[in-house]
Amino acid sequence: MSARHTSAAMLVVVAAVVQQLGAALAVTIFPTVGAVGIVASRFLVASVVLCILVRPRVRALSRRHWLTVVGLAVTMTSLSLLFYSASGRIPLGVAVTIEVCGPLVLSVVTSNRRSAWLWALMAFTGIVALAAAAGNLGDGRLPGYLFAAGAATAWAAYIMASSVAGPLFPGLDALAIATTLGALVMVPVAAVSGTAHATDSWPVLGTVIVVAFASTVIPHSMELVSLRRLPPSTFAVLTCLSPVFATVIGWLALGQQLSTIHYLAIALVTTASVGAVAHSPRRGTPSTGPPPNE
Template identity: 40%
Template sequence: MTTLRLGMAAILLLLVSRPRIAGWTRAQWRSVATFGVIMAGMNGSFYLSIERLPLSAAVAIEFVGPLVLSAVLSRRAIDLAWVSLAVVGIGLLGVESLTQTGSLDPLGVLFAVIAGSFWALYIVSSAHVGQRVPGTGGLAIALAFATVVVAPLGMSGLTVAFEQPLLLLPTLGVALLCSAIPYTLELAALRRLPRSVFGILLSLEPIIAVLSGWILLGQSTGRLRLAAIALVITASIGTIVTTPKIPRGTQPPLEPAYSPQRLQERGVGGESTDHVRPQDVVG
Protein backbone atom coordinates (compact mmCIF):
# COMPACT_ATOMS: atom_id res chain seq x y z
CA MET A 1 0.00 0.00 0.00
CA THR A 2 2.82 2.40 0.87
CA THR A 3 4.62 1.69 -2.39
CA LEU A 4 1.50 2.16 -4.50
CA ARG A 5 0.46 5.28 -2.61
CA LEU A 6 3.82 6.99 -2.99
CA GLY A 7 4.35 5.80 -6.56
CA MET A 8 0.97 6.96 -7.84
CA ALA A 9 1.33 10.29 -6.04
CA ALA A 10 4.76 10.75 -7.63
CA ILE A 11 3.35 10.07 -11.11
CA LEU A 12 0.47 12.50 -10.59
CA LEU A 13 2.74 15.32 -9.38
CA LEU A 14 5.35 14.68 -12.06
CA LEU A 15 2.66 15.02 -14.73
CA VAL A 16 1.39 18.26 -13.19
CA SER A 17 4.68 19.96 -12.25
CA ARG A 18 7.01 18.62 -14.99
CA PRO A 19 10.12 19.77 -13.08
CA ARG A 20 13.15 20.98 -15.02
CA ILE A 21 15.75 19.02 -13.13
CA ALA A 22 18.65 19.65 -15.55
CA GLY A 23 19.56 22.91 -13.81
CA TRP A 24 19.33 21.64 -10.24
CA THR A 25 22.39 22.03 -8.03
CA ARG A 26 23.89 19.35 -5.82
CA ALA A 27 22.39 21.05 -2.78
CA GLN A 28 18.93 20.89 -4.34
CA TRP A 29 19.32 17.23 -5.29
CA ARG A 30 20.62 16.43 -1.80
CA SER A 31 17.63 18.15 -0.16
CA VAL A 32 15.12 16.42 -2.42
CA ALA A 33 16.72 12.98 -2.00
CA THR A 34 16.83 13.37 1.79
CA PHE A 35 13.20 14.45 1.76
CA GLY A 36 12.28 11.33 -0.23
CA VAL A 37 14.07 8.97 2.16
CA ILE A 38 12.35 10.63 5.13
CA MET A 39 8.91 10.28 3.50
CA ALA A 40 9.62 6.62 2.82
CA GLY A 41 10.56 6.06 6.46
CA MET A 42 7.56 8.01 7.77
CA ASN A 43 5.00 6.18 5.63
CA GLY A 44 6.57 2.75 5.89
CA SER A 45 7.01 2.73 9.67
CA PHE A 46 3.49 4.10 10.22
CA TYR A 47 1.90 1.33 8.15
CA LEU A 48 3.99 -1.21 10.09
CA SER A 49 2.72 0.30 13.35
CA ILE A 50 -0.99 0.17 12.45
CA GLU A 51 -0.50 -3.45 11.42
CA ARG A 52 0.14 -4.13 15.13
CA LEU A 53 -1.62 -1.30 16.98
CA PRO A 54 -5.10 0.27 16.99
CA LEU A 55 -5.14 3.33 14.76
CA SER A 56 -5.88 5.78 17.59
CA ALA A 57 -2.95 4.48 19.66
CA ALA A 58 -0.55 4.57 16.70
CA VAL A 59 -1.49 8.15 15.79
CA ALA A 60 -1.26 9.32 19.41
CA ILE A 61 2.24 7.88 19.77
CA GLU A 62 3.39 9.08 16.35
CA PHE A 63 2.29 12.64 17.01
CA VAL A 64 4.85 12.99 19.79
CA GLY A 65 7.42 13.71 17.03
CA PRO A 66 5.86 16.96 15.73
CA LEU A 67 5.05 18.08 19.27
CA VAL A 68 8.64 17.64 20.42
CA LEU A 69 9.80 19.54 17.32
CA SER A 70 7.42 22.39 18.12
CA ALA A 71 8.74 22.57 21.66
CA VAL A 72 12.36 22.61 20.47
CA LEU A 73 11.76 25.28 17.82
CA SER A 74 9.55 27.54 19.95
CA ARG A 75 11.14 30.66 21.38
CA ARG A 76 8.18 32.24 23.20
CA ALA A 77 6.62 31.13 26.47
CA ILE A 78 3.14 31.25 24.95
CA ASP A 79 4.21 28.83 22.20
CA LEU A 80 5.48 26.37 24.79
CA ALA A 81 2.20 26.73 26.67
CA TRP A 82 0.18 25.81 23.57
CA VAL A 83 2.51 22.89 22.87
CA SER A 84 2.08 21.67 26.44
CA LEU A 85 -1.70 21.89 26.13
CA ALA A 86 -1.59 19.85 22.91
CA VAL A 87 0.68 17.30 24.61
CA VAL A 88 -1.90 16.86 27.36
CA GLY A 89 -4.62 16.35 24.75
CA ILE A 90 -2.62 13.77 22.81
CA GLY A 91 -1.70 12.14 26.11
CA LEU A 92 -5.38 11.72 26.94
CA LEU A 93 -5.87 9.98 23.59
CA GLY A 94 -3.02 7.66 24.46
CA VAL A 95 -4.48 6.95 27.91
CA GLU A 96 -7.83 6.15 26.35
CA SER A 97 -6.19 3.82 23.85
CA LEU A 98 -4.32 2.03 26.62
CA THR A 99 -7.39 1.61 28.80
CA GLN A 100 -9.51 0.33 25.90
CA THR A 101 -7.03 -2.04 24.27
CA GLY A 102 -4.97 -3.26 27.22
CA SER A 103 -1.34 -4.02 26.53
CA LEU A 104 0.10 -2.75 23.27
CA ASP A 105 2.45 -4.65 20.98
CA PRO A 106 5.96 -3.37 21.86
CA LEU A 107 7.11 -3.69 18.24
CA GLY A 108 4.08 -1.69 17.09
CA VAL A 109 4.90 1.01 19.66
CA LEU A 110 8.49 1.08 18.40
CA PHE A 111 7.35 1.52 14.80
CA ALA A 112 4.99 4.34 15.88
CA VAL A 113 7.86 6.11 17.69
CA ILE A 114 10.03 5.73 14.57
CA ALA A 115 7.19 7.13 12.44
CA GLY A 116 6.91 10.10 14.81
CA SER A 117 10.64 10.76 14.54
CA PHE A 118 10.42 10.69 10.75
CA TRP A 119 7.37 12.99 10.94
CA ALA A 120 9.44 15.61 12.78
CA LEU A 121 12.23 15.23 10.23
CA TYR A 122 9.61 15.51 7.46
CA ILE A 123 8.61 18.97 8.69
CA VAL A 124 12.21 20.21 8.71
CA SER A 125 13.11 18.57 5.38
CA SER A 126 9.94 19.78 3.66
CA ALA A 127 10.77 23.35 4.73
CA HIS A 128 14.27 23.01 3.25
CA VAL A 129 12.92 21.70 -0.06
CA GLY A 130 10.36 24.51 -0.14
CA GLN A 131 13.17 27.04 0.31
CA ARG A 132 15.56 25.57 -2.25
CA VAL A 133 13.29 24.24 -5.01
CA PRO A 134 10.50 26.47 -6.38
CA GLY A 135 7.11 25.01 -7.24
CA THR A 136 6.13 21.39 -6.58
CA GLY A 137 8.88 19.80 -8.68
CA GLY A 138 10.99 19.03 -5.61
CA LEU A 139 8.07 17.26 -3.94
CA ALA A 140 7.35 15.21 -7.07
CA ILE A 141 10.94 13.99 -7.34
CA ALA A 142 11.08 13.34 -3.58
CA LEU A 143 8.01 11.10 -3.87
CA ALA A 144 9.77 9.23 -6.68
CA PHE A 145 12.79 8.73 -4.41
CA ALA A 146 10.49 7.52 -1.62
CA THR A 147 8.87 5.00 -3.97
CA VAL A 148 12.25 3.58 -4.94
CA VAL A 149 13.23 3.22 -1.26
CA VAL A 150 10.11 1.29 -0.23
CA ALA A 151 9.65 -0.68 -3.48
CA PRO A 152 11.84 -3.66 -2.46
CA LEU A 153 9.69 -4.15 0.66
CA GLY A 154 6.39 -3.60 -1.17
CA MET A 155 6.99 -5.79 -4.21
CA SER A 156 4.78 -8.65 -3.01
CA GLY A 157 1.91 -6.25 -2.39
CA LEU A 158 2.37 -4.73 -5.85
CA THR A 159 1.94 -8.19 -7.36
CA VAL A 160 -1.35 -8.70 -5.53
CA ALA A 161 -2.63 -5.28 -6.59
CA PHE A 162 -1.90 -5.82 -10.27
CA GLU A 163 -3.47 -9.27 -10.15
CA GLN A 164 -6.67 -7.57 -8.92
CA PRO A 165 -6.95 -4.36 -10.98
CA LEU A 166 -10.06 -3.24 -9.08
CA LEU A 167 -7.75 -2.50 -6.14
CA LEU A 168 -5.89 0.12 -8.15
CA LEU A 169 -8.78 2.60 -8.29
CA PRO A 170 -9.21 3.02 -4.52
CA THR A 171 -5.42 3.04 -4.21
CA LEU A 172 -5.31 5.95 -6.65
CA GLY A 173 -7.80 7.75 -4.42
CA VAL A 174 -5.57 7.12 -1.41
CA ALA A 175 -2.54 8.42 -3.32
CA LEU A 176 -4.42 11.58 -4.29
CA LEU A 177 -6.07 12.30 -0.94
CA CYS A 178 -3.33 11.08 1.40
CA SER A 179 -0.15 12.05 -0.45
CA ALA A 180 -0.40 14.26 -3.54
CA ILE A 181 -2.85 16.88 -2.22
CA PRO A 182 -1.86 17.07 1.48
CA TYR A 183 1.89 17.03 0.82
CA THR A 184 1.46 19.83 -1.74
CA LEU A 185 -0.59 21.91 0.70
CA GLU A 186 1.89 21.26 3.52
CA LEU A 187 4.78 22.36 1.31
CA ALA A 188 2.90 25.57 0.51
CA ALA A 189 2.12 26.12 4.20
CA LEU A 190 5.75 25.63 5.24
CA ARG A 191 6.76 28.39 2.83
CA ARG A 192 4.56 30.77 4.81
CA LEU A 193 4.61 29.51 8.42
CA PRO A 194 7.36 28.99 10.99
CA ARG A 195 8.03 25.29 11.56
CA SER A 196 7.11 25.58 15.26
CA VAL A 197 3.64 26.88 14.37
CA PHE A 198 3.23 24.32 11.59
CA GLY A 199 4.17 21.51 13.95
CA ILE A 200 1.43 22.23 16.44
CA LEU A 201 -1.16 22.93 13.72
CA LEU A 202 -0.60 19.34 12.62
CA SER A 203 -2.30 18.38 15.88
CA LEU A 204 -5.58 18.80 14.03
CA GLU A 205 -4.78 15.71 11.96
CA PRO A 206 -5.33 13.06 14.67
CA ILE A 207 -8.31 15.00 15.98
CA ILE A 208 -9.93 15.02 12.53
CA ALA A 209 -9.22 11.28 12.34
CA VAL A 210 -11.05 10.75 15.66
CA LEU A 211 -14.02 12.86 14.52
CA SER A 212 -14.17 11.07 11.16
CA GLY A 213 -14.19 7.69 12.87
CA TRP A 214 -16.97 8.86 15.15
CA ILE A 215 -19.16 10.49 12.47
CA LEU A 216 -18.48 8.29 9.43
CA LEU A 217 -17.65 4.92 10.99
CA GLY A 218 -19.80 5.03 14.11
CA GLN A 219 -16.84 4.53 16.46
CA SER A 220 -17.70 5.37 20.06
CA THR A 221 -16.33 8.58 21.58
CA GLY A 222 -16.20 8.89 25.35
CA ARG A 223 -15.69 11.88 27.60
CA LEU A 224 -11.93 11.37 27.70
CA ARG A 225 -11.64 11.54 23.93
CA LEU A 226 -13.89 14.61 23.73
CA ALA A 227 -11.72 16.32 26.36
CA ALA A 228 -8.62 15.49 24.31
CA ILE A 229 -10.23 16.93 21.17
CA ALA A 230 -11.14 20.14 23.01
CA LEU A 231 -7.61 20.58 24.38
CA VAL A 232 -5.86 20.05 21.05
CA ILE A 233 -8.26 22.26 19.10
CA THR A 234 -7.80 24.98 21.74
CA ALA A 235 -4.03 24.70 21.38
CA SER A 236 -4.26 24.93 17.59
CA ILE A 237 -6.55 27.96 17.67
CA GLY A 238 -4.37 29.60 20.32
CA THR A 239 -1.29 29.10 18.16
CA ILE A 240 -2.97 30.86 15.24
CA VAL A 241 -4.33 33.73 17.32
CA THR A 242 -1.05 34.46 19.13
CA THR A 243 1.26 34.14 16.11
CA PRO A 244 2.92 37.55 15.48
CA LYS A 245 1.55 39.31 12.42
CA ILE A 246 4.01 39.72 9.54
CA PRO A 247 4.13 43.42 8.54
CA ARG A 248 3.15 44.24 5.00
CA GLY A 249 6.01 44.41 2.59
CA THR A 250 8.10 41.81 4.43
CA GLN A 251 8.79 38.27 3.31
CA PRO A 252 7.09 35.26 4.93
CA PRO A 253 9.47 33.32 7.22
CA LEU A 254 10.21 30.47 4.83
CA GLU A 255 9.78 32.02 1.39
CA PRO A 256 12.85 31.19 -0.69
CA ALA A 257 15.11 34.05 -1.72
CA TYR A 258 14.81 32.91 -5.35
CA SER A 259 10.99 32.73 -5.48
CA PRO A 260 9.42 34.02 -8.73
CA GLN A 261 8.33 37.24 -7.03
CA ARG A 262 11.81 37.96 -5.68
CA LEU A 263 13.40 37.13 -9.02
CA GLN A 264 11.06 39.45 -10.89
CA GLU A 265 11.89 42.22 -8.43
CA ARG A 266 15.57 41.74 -9.30
CA GLY A 267 14.93 41.40 -13.03
CA VAL A 268 16.10 37.79 -13.08
CA GLY A 269 14.56 34.97 -15.13
CA GLY A 270 11.41 34.67 -17.18
CA GLU A 271 8.26 32.62 -16.83
CA SER A 272 10.00 29.59 -15.30
CA THR A 273 12.56 29.66 -12.49
CA ASP A 274 13.26 25.95 -12.18
CA HIS A 275 16.69 26.46 -13.76
CA VAL A 276 17.81 29.21 -11.37
CA ARG A 277 20.42 28.19 -8.82
CA PRO A 278 20.39 29.67 -5.28
CA GLN A 279 23.94 30.97 -5.68
CA ASP A 280 22.88 32.92 -8.78
CA VAL A 281 20.63 35.13 -6.65
CA VAL A 282 22.26 37.88 -4.62
CA GLY A 283 20.71 39.21 -1.43
Protein backbone atom coordinates in the same frame (compact mmCIF):
# COMPACT_ATOMS: atom_id res chain seq x y z
CA MET B 1 -13.16 37.19 7.34
CA SER B 2 -13.87 38.06 3.68
CA ALA B 3 -15.71 35.76 1.29
CA ARG B 4 -12.38 35.05 -0.42
CA HIS B 5 -10.81 33.97 2.87
CA THR B 6 -13.88 31.96 3.87
CA SER B 7 -13.83 29.95 0.64
CA ALA B 8 -10.10 29.34 1.04
CA ALA B 9 -10.60 28.19 4.64
CA MET B 10 -13.32 25.79 3.52
CA LEU B 11 -10.92 24.46 0.89
CA VAL B 12 -8.38 23.66 3.62
CA VAL B 13 -11.06 21.82 5.60
CA VAL B 14 -12.16 19.84 2.54
CA ALA B 15 -8.53 18.97 1.79
CA ALA B 16 -8.06 17.69 5.35
CA VAL B 17 -11.25 15.61 5.15
CA VAL B 18 -10.21 14.12 1.80
CA GLN B 19 -6.78 13.31 3.19
CA GLN B 20 -8.26 11.53 6.22
CA LEU B 21 -10.69 9.63 3.98
CA GLY B 22 -7.66 8.42 2.06
CA ALA B 23 -6.08 7.30 5.32
CA ALA B 24 -9.29 5.48 6.29
CA LEU B 25 -9.34 3.69 2.92
CA ALA B 26 -5.74 2.66 3.48
CA VAL B 27 -6.72 1.10 6.81
CA THR B 28 -9.26 -1.14 5.02
CA ILE B 29 -6.56 -2.71 2.81
CA PHE B 30 -3.84 -2.80 5.48
CA PRO B 31 -4.43 -6.50 6.34
CA THR B 32 -4.03 -7.42 2.66
CA VAL B 33 -1.33 -5.08 1.40
CA GLY B 34 0.45 -3.95 4.56
CA ALA B 35 2.18 -0.64 5.14
CA VAL B 36 4.94 -1.40 2.63
CA GLY B 37 2.47 -2.20 -0.14
CA ILE B 38 0.35 0.88 0.60
CA VAL B 39 3.33 3.24 0.60
CA ALA B 40 4.90 1.69 -2.52
CA SER B 41 1.67 1.83 -4.52
CA ARG B 42 0.75 5.31 -3.31
CA PHE B 43 4.19 6.73 -4.04
CA LEU B 44 4.23 5.11 -7.49
CA VAL B 45 0.87 6.57 -8.53
CA ALA B 46 1.56 9.96 -6.94
CA SER B 47 5.03 10.23 -8.53
CA VAL B 48 3.67 9.53 -12.02
CA VAL B 49 0.90 12.13 -11.62
CA LEU B 50 3.20 14.75 -10.08
CA CYS B 51 5.93 14.28 -12.69
CA ILE B 52 3.39 14.68 -15.50
CA LEU B 53 1.89 17.80 -13.93
CA VAL B 54 5.05 19.41 -12.57
CA ARG B 55 7.76 18.16 -14.98
CA PRO B 56 10.61 18.81 -12.54
CA ARG B 57 13.98 19.79 -13.98
CA VAL B 58 16.61 17.36 -12.71
CA ARG B 59 19.51 17.96 -15.10
CA ALA B 60 20.43 21.30 -13.58
CA LEU B 61 20.39 20.05 -9.98
CA SER B 62 23.60 20.48 -8.01
CA ARG B 63 25.03 18.17 -5.37
CA ARG B 64 23.39 20.34 -2.70
CA HIS B 65 20.02 20.02 -4.43
CA TRP B 66 20.29 16.24 -4.59
CA LEU B 67 21.37 15.88 -0.96
CA THR B 68 18.45 18.07 0.09
CA VAL B 69 15.84 16.22 -1.95
CA VAL B 70 17.19 12.82 -0.84
CA GLY B 71 16.79 13.95 2.77
CA LEU B 72 13.24 15.04 1.97
CA ALA B 73 12.52 11.67 0.36
CA VAL B 74 13.87 9.77 3.38
CA THR B 75 11.69 11.73 5.81
CA MET B 76 8.61 11.43 3.57
CA THR B 77 9.02 7.68 3.13
CA SER B 78 9.70 7.09 6.82
CA LEU B 79 6.73 9.23 7.79
CA SER B 80 4.38 7.31 5.48
CA LEU B 81 5.60 3.88 6.56
CA LEU B 82 5.36 4.71 10.25
CA PHE B 83 1.95 6.37 9.97
CA TYR B 84 0.32 3.54 8.00
CA SER B 85 1.90 0.98 10.34
CA ALA B 86 0.32 2.86 13.25
CA SER B 87 -3.14 3.46 11.74
CA GLY B 88 -3.39 -0.21 10.84
CA ARG B 89 -3.07 -1.13 14.53
CA ILE B 90 -4.69 1.68 16.54
CA PRO B 91 -7.67 4.00 15.85
CA LEU B 92 -7.05 6.59 13.14
CA GLY B 93 -7.87 9.54 15.42
CA VAL B 94 -5.41 8.34 18.06
CA ALA B 95 -2.64 7.80 15.47
CA VAL B 96 -3.06 11.30 14.02
CA THR B 97 -3.23 12.85 17.50
CA ILE B 98 0.10 11.33 18.49
CA GLU B 99 1.60 12.18 15.10
CA VAL B 100 0.71 15.87 15.35
CA CYS B 101 2.80 16.14 18.52
CA GLY B 102 5.92 16.04 16.32
CA PRO B 103 5.50 19.47 14.73
CA LEU B 104 4.01 20.78 17.99
CA VAL B 105 7.16 19.93 19.95
CA LEU B 106 9.31 21.34 17.13
CA SER B 107 7.32 24.58 17.22
CA VAL B 108 7.74 24.85 20.99
CA VAL B 109 11.47 24.07 20.95
CA THR B 110 12.18 26.66 18.25
CA SER B 111 10.06 29.32 19.96
CA ASN B 112 11.62 32.00 22.14
CA ARG B 113 8.49 32.37 24.24
CA ARG B 114 8.21 30.68 27.60
CA SER B 115 4.44 30.50 27.19
CA ALA B 116 5.01 27.98 24.40
CA TRP B 117 5.90 25.39 27.02
CA LEU B 118 2.38 25.68 28.45
CA TRP B 119 1.06 24.31 25.16
CA ALA B 120 3.64 21.54 25.33
CA LEU B 121 2.45 20.69 28.85
CA MET B 122 -1.15 20.56 27.63
CA ALA B 123 -0.18 18.23 24.78
CA PHE B 124 1.82 16.05 27.17
CA THR B 125 -1.24 15.79 29.42
CA GLY B 126 -3.24 14.65 26.41
CA ILE B 127 -0.66 11.99 25.53
CA VAL B 128 -0.65 10.73 29.13
CA ALA B 129 -4.44 10.51 28.94
CA LEU B 130 -4.15 8.50 25.72
CA ALA B 131 -1.70 6.14 27.41
CA ALA B 132 -4.08 5.74 30.35
CA ALA B 133 -6.99 5.04 27.99
CA ALA B 134 -4.93 2.43 26.16
CA GLY B 135 -4.90 0.24 29.25
CA ASN B 136 -3.33 -3.17 28.71
CA LEU B 137 -1.13 -3.05 25.60
CA GLY B 138 -0.50 -6.76 25.54
CA ASP B 139 -3.02 -7.28 22.73
CA GLY B 140 -0.67 -5.99 20.04
CA ARG B 141 -1.50 -2.28 20.22
CA LEU B 142 1.86 -1.25 21.69
CA PRO B 143 3.61 -1.37 18.28
CA GLY B 144 0.88 0.92 16.93
CA TYR B 145 1.59 3.56 19.57
CA LEU B 146 5.34 3.24 18.98
CA PHE B 147 4.87 3.60 15.22
CA ALA B 148 2.74 6.71 15.83
CA ALA B 149 5.48 8.20 18.02
CA GLY B 150 7.96 7.43 15.25
CA ALA B 151 5.67 9.17 12.76
CA ALA B 152 5.63 12.24 15.01
CA THR B 153 9.42 12.33 14.95
CA ALA B 154 9.48 11.79 11.18
CA TRP B 155 6.97 14.62 10.65
CA ALA B 156 9.20 17.01 12.60
CA ALA B 157 12.16 15.88 10.48
CA TYR B 158 10.08 16.35 7.32
CA ILE B 159 9.25 19.93 8.32
CA MET B 160 12.94 20.72 8.78
CA ALA B 161 13.83 19.04 5.48
CA SER B 162 11.08 20.85 3.59
CA SER B 163 12.14 24.19 5.07
CA VAL B 164 15.55 23.62 3.49
CA ALA B 165 14.17 22.31 0.19
CA GLY B 166 11.56 25.05 -0.22
CA PRO B 167 13.92 27.91 -1.17
CA LEU B 168 15.99 25.64 -3.46
CA PHE B 169 13.20 24.22 -5.64
CA PRO B 170 10.46 26.02 -7.58
CA GLY B 171 6.81 25.03 -7.12
CA LEU B 172 6.26 21.34 -6.44
CA ASP B 173 9.55 20.17 -7.96
CA ALA B 174 10.95 18.97 -4.63
CA LEU B 175 7.77 17.03 -3.80
CA ALA B 176 7.69 15.41 -7.26
CA ILE B 177 11.35 14.36 -7.16
CA ALA B 178 11.20 13.16 -3.54
CA THR B 179 8.05 11.13 -4.23
CA THR B 180 9.73 9.55 -7.26
CA LEU B 181 12.80 8.63 -5.20
CA GLY B 182 10.53 7.12 -2.57
CA ALA B 183 8.76 5.07 -5.23
CA LEU B 184 12.09 3.85 -6.67
CA VAL B 185 12.99 2.49 -3.23
CA MET B 186 9.62 1.21 -2.02
CA VAL B 187 8.37 -0.56 -5.18
CA PRO B 188 11.30 -3.05 -5.24
CA VAL B 189 10.93 -3.56 -1.48
CA ALA B 190 7.23 -4.34 -1.94
CA ALA B 191 8.05 -6.72 -4.80
CA VAL B 192 10.65 -8.59 -2.76
CA SER B 193 8.41 -8.78 0.32
CA GLY B 194 5.53 -10.15 -1.76
CA THR B 195 3.07 -7.41 -0.83
CA ALA B 196 3.02 -6.12 -4.42
CA HIS B 197 1.14 -9.26 -5.51
CA ALA B 198 -1.78 -8.23 -3.30
CA THR B 199 -2.60 -5.48 -5.80
CA ASP B 200 -3.35 -8.11 -8.46
CA SER B 201 -6.94 -7.88 -7.25
CA TRP B 202 -8.83 -5.15 -9.12
CA PRO B 203 -10.74 -3.95 -6.02
CA VAL B 204 -7.49 -3.63 -4.06
CA LEU B 205 -5.71 -1.93 -6.97
CA GLY B 206 -8.60 0.51 -7.37
CA THR B 207 -8.51 1.31 -3.66
CA VAL B 208 -4.76 1.92 -3.80
CA ILE B 209 -5.19 4.36 -6.70
CA VAL B 210 -7.96 6.22 -4.84
CA VAL B 211 -5.74 6.36 -1.73
CA ALA B 212 -2.91 7.88 -3.80
CA PHE B 213 -5.13 10.63 -5.17
CA ALA B 214 -6.92 11.27 -1.86
CA SER B 215 -3.70 11.32 0.15
CA THR B 216 -1.47 13.41 -2.08
CA VAL B 217 -2.69 14.83 -5.39
CA ILE B 218 -6.11 16.20 -4.42
CA PRO B 219 -5.38 17.66 -0.94
CA HIS B 220 -2.05 19.22 -1.91
CA SER B 221 -3.63 20.86 -4.97
CA MET B 222 -6.37 22.30 -2.75
CA GLU B 223 -3.83 23.49 -0.20
CA LEU B 224 -1.79 25.28 -2.86
CA VAL B 225 -4.88 27.20 -3.98
CA SER B 226 -5.87 28.07 -0.41
CA LEU B 227 -2.36 29.27 0.51
CA ARG B 228 -2.64 31.92 -2.20
CA ARG B 229 -5.68 33.39 -0.43
CA LEU B 230 -5.11 32.67 3.27
CA PRO B 231 -2.49 34.02 5.68
CA PRO B 232 -0.01 31.22 6.58
CA SER B 233 -0.98 31.50 10.27
CA THR B 234 -4.66 30.82 9.49
CA PHE B 235 -3.71 27.90 7.26
CA ALA B 236 -1.51 26.40 10.00
CA VAL B 237 -4.27 26.69 12.62
CA LEU B 238 -6.77 24.93 10.34
CA THR B 239 -4.36 22.07 9.64
CA CYS B 240 -3.95 21.55 13.39
CA LEU B 241 -7.54 20.29 13.41
CA SER B 242 -6.47 17.07 11.67
CA PRO B 243 -6.95 14.92 14.81
CA VAL B 244 -10.59 16.01 14.98
CA PHE B 245 -11.22 15.16 11.33
CA ALA B 246 -9.41 11.82 11.72
CA THR B 247 -11.46 10.93 14.79
CA VAL B 248 -14.78 11.71 13.10
CA ILE B 249 -13.87 9.85 9.91
CA GLY B 250 -12.51 6.90 11.88
CA TRP B 251 -15.87 6.71 13.65
CA LEU B 252 -18.05 7.17 10.55
CA ALA B 253 -16.04 5.21 7.98
CA LEU B 254 -14.34 2.56 10.11
CA GLY B 255 -16.69 2.27 13.10
CA GLN B 256 -13.86 3.07 15.53
CA GLN B 257 -15.47 3.82 18.89
CA LEU B 258 -13.40 5.79 21.38
CA SER B 259 -13.82 6.37 25.10
CA THR B 260 -14.47 9.70 26.81
CA ILE B 261 -10.82 9.82 27.88
CA HIS B 262 -9.77 9.41 24.25
CA TYR B 263 -11.92 12.35 23.19
CA LEU B 264 -10.58 14.47 26.05
CA ALA B 265 -6.99 13.62 25.13
CA ILE B 266 -7.57 14.44 21.46
CA ALA B 267 -9.18 17.75 22.45
CA LEU B 268 -6.17 18.63 24.65
CA VAL B 269 -3.61 17.88 21.93
CA THR B 270 -5.63 19.69 19.26
CA THR B 271 -6.07 22.75 21.48
CA ALA B 272 -2.36 22.73 22.29
CA SER B 273 -1.49 22.55 18.58
CA VAL B 274 -3.80 25.43 17.68
CA GLY B 275 -2.54 27.47 20.63
CA ALA B 276 1.12 26.88 19.81
CA VAL B 277 0.60 27.91 16.18
CA ALA B 278 -1.64 30.89 16.95
CA HIS B 279 0.81 32.32 19.50
CA SER B 280 4.04 31.47 17.69
CA PRO B 281 6.32 34.23 16.40
CA ARG B 282 5.85 35.27 12.79
CA ARG B 283 9.47 34.45 12.01
CA GLY B 284 11.69 31.50 12.73
CA THR B 285 8.90 29.06 13.45
CA PRO B 286 8.73 25.95 11.30
CA SER B 287 5.59 25.39 9.33
CA THR B 288 3.12 22.94 10.80
CA GLY B 289 1.34 22.21 7.56
CA PRO B 290 -0.18 18.81 6.85
CA PRO B 291 2.08 15.82 6.34
CA PRO B 292 2.30 14.22 2.89
CA ASN B 293 1.48 10.80 4.26
CA GLU B 294 -2.17 10.11 4.96
